Amino acid sequence: MSTTTIILGLCLGLVVGVMSGLLGVGGGILFVPLLVALGLGQVEAAATSLLAIIPTAAVGALRQSRYGNLRVVPALVIGASSIVGVEIGVRIATSVPEHVLRRLFGVLLIAVAVQLAWRARASNARYPDL
Amino acid sequence: MRLVFIGLAAGLFSALFGVGGGIVIVPLLVAIAAFGAREATATSLGAIVVTASAGVAFYALRGEVDPGYAALVGVPAMAGALIGTTAQQRISTRALTVLFAVLLAAVGIWLLAG
Numbered sequence: 001m002s003t004t005t006i007i008l009g010l011c012l013g014l015v016v017g018v019m020s021g022l023l024g025v026g027g028g029i030l031f032v033p034l035l036v037a038l039g040l041g042q043v044e045a046a047a048t049s050l051l052a053i054i055p056t057a058a059v060g061a062l063r064q065s066r067y068g069n070l071r072v073v074p075a076l077v078i079g080a081s082s083i084v085g086v087e088i089g090v091r092i093a094t095s096v097p098e099h100v101l102r103r104l105f106g107v108l109l110i111a112v113a114v115q116l117a118w119r120a121r122a123s124n125a126r127y128p129d130l
Numbered sequence: 131m132r133l134v135f136i137g138l139a140a141g142l143f144s145a146l147f148g149v150g151g152g153i154v155i156v157p158l159l160v161a162i163a164a165f166g167a168r169e170a171t172a173t174s175l176g177a178i179v180v181t182a183s184a185g186v187a188f189y190a191l192r193g194e195v196d197p198g199y200a201a202l203v204g205v206p207a208m209a210g211a212l213i214g215t216t217a218q219q220r221i222s223t224r225a226l227t228v229l230f231a232v233l234l235a236a237v238g239i240w241l242l243a244g
Contacts (some may be wrong), residue, residue, distance in 0.1 A: 013203035017210020022218050023227055028149030033237055034203055038198065046148025047189030048196045049170040050182045052204030053150050056211055057178040058194055062133060064172030074163070075173045078137040078155060079180025085141025086181060087177040093146050101146070106241030110148055113235035115153075 007039055012037075017056075027053045029112055032105060042098045042105070132162050140177065145185045150178035 001009075028049045035045035054117040064070045093101060136158045140151035151176045159170035189195050 009199070009202035012204050013136040013206035014210040016203065017207030017212075018177075019210075019215040019230065020207070021211040021216075022223055023214075023230055024218075026150050026152050027211070028144075028147070028203075029153075029234075031203055032148045032229060033208070035199060038199065038203075039207065040199060041153055041212060043189075044194050044196060046146070047186070047192075047194035048168075048200045049148035050144070050185040050189065051195055051197065051200035052207065054179060054182050054186070054196065055204060056208050057150055057175050057211030057213065059208065060211075061172070061175040062176060067172070069168050069172035070176050071165075071169060071173045072176065074159075075134050075176030076164075076180070077133040077141060078173070078177035080139030081134040082144065082151065082177065082181040083184045085138040085143070086145040086184045086188055087141075088196020089142040089145025090192070092142075094194070101243070102241050105147055106238040108149075109234050109238030109241065112153065113203075113238060116227055116231040116234065120134070120224050129145075 009034075009038055020056075023116070025112070025116070027056055029109065033109075036102075042101045043093050046093060047102075136163070137177070137181075141146075141181055141184070144181045145188065150174075151181050152178060174224075 012034050016027060016034060019025065020027045020030060031049035031052050032042075036042060040048060061070055061075075065072070072128055109126045139158065140154045143149070143154045144151035152171070152233035155168075155174035155177055156170045156209060160167060165173065186195055200232055
């Protein structure tokens with residue numbers, strides 16, 4: 001990693017965190033393009049983004065459980081059954097060409113943008129997704 | 131059974147795109163499992179810890195995870211998230227949300243075109 005990469009990563013990482021806290025958008029949606037911009041491939045960026053979001057999600061979950069909002073059993077059922085989906089997702093991501101994955105990610109970004117714009121209109125519900 | 135379906139969809143989405151899956155979990159919990167928005171958001175965070183960990187494990191087996199880069203962006207992001215969450219209580223984020231949506235759409239179009 002070059003010094004420029006480190007400085008860029010630290011600064012933009014901070015910006016990503018502020019934006020996701022401020023707007024209730026998940027870190028992953030922002031980490032992936034950031035990591036691609038820093039030089040990782042699409043699959044590597046997705047894999048690395050997943051590691052980067054774990055601590056933030058864990059802190060958020062702990063804080064929410066103190067407020068009594070976290071329903072532990074449903075969270076565990078969803079988490080456990082997601083493992084099968086994860087295995088399929090990893091297989092697809094590692095077998096399709098990277099440019100296909102990148103375009104699909106582009107579609108996802110546009111969908112999130114539409115959702116955000118809609119939320120700004122409605123303005124009462126916040127859905128922080130990580 | 132509905133929760134299992136939500137988990138399967140979220141896991142697929144999460145691993146494919148490198149996101150937590152909250153974007154799938156939260157609306158589905160509200161729409162098909164009768165959760166309130168606050169509960170759905172909190173519960174999705176708990177599920178994401180498990181989903182993302184599974185994703186990291188499966189990707190790590192294929193040598194795709196770069197812990198150095200994860201720390202480089204993840205650690206400052208945690209600090210940033212604290213600042214952002216605190217600031218969010220005090221300021222109106224509507225204009226910022228619209229601006230940000232435009233930025234995301236622009237990046238999305240750039241990825242589609244490239």
